[in-house]
Amino acid sequence: MFKGIFEPGEGRVLGIYLRILAVLYALGAVVHLGNLLGFGEVPGEVAPRLWVVLDGVYLLLDAVVAVGLWRRRWWGVALFLVAALSQLVLFLGFGSSLAHTPEQRELLDQLVGLHLLTVLVYVVLRGVESLGRVAHSD
Numbered sequence: 001m002f003k004g005i006f007e008p009g010e011g012r013v014l015g016i017y018l019r020i021l022a023v024l025y026a027l028g029a030v031v032h033l034g035n036l037l038g039f040g041e042v043p044g045e046v047a048p049r050l051w052v053v054l055d056g057v058y059l060l061l062d063a064v065v066a067v068g069l070w071r072r073r074w075w076g077v078a079l080f081l082v083a084a085l086s087q088l089v090l091f092l093g094f095g096s097s098l099a100h101t102p103e104q105r106e107l108l109d110q111l112v113g114l115h116l117l118t119v120l121v122y123v124v125l126r127g128v129e130s131l132g133r134v135a136h137s138d
Helices: 012-036 049-070 074-098 102-137
Strands: none
Touching: 012 049, 012 074, 012 102, 049 074, 074 102
């Protein structure tokens, strides 16, 4: 039912953008893995439990998103939007529970900007591609 909404399209520019997003999400998964292994700002054994849980969830989600976007699958696009929008909700709605220092708050602000930008660029590219297909079908 929702598959058509999340269809990644056929356009070359959108395809390149999805590959770039795939690389970014793969790097995100590596960061979450590093945090869980104790290579983050706060070692895993003393990190707040919420951080550990979120790192585990987003490690898995980011890895699946990376594969789905690289392969240009509709579920990759759907999970990209779930990942980006859920992090926006977390960072904007619960940022004070996640960021305890000015540096952490600054990082969350940067991540909010990144997620807003990635979703906006996807929507614009997808819209342009859809309009181009409609114009060529007439």
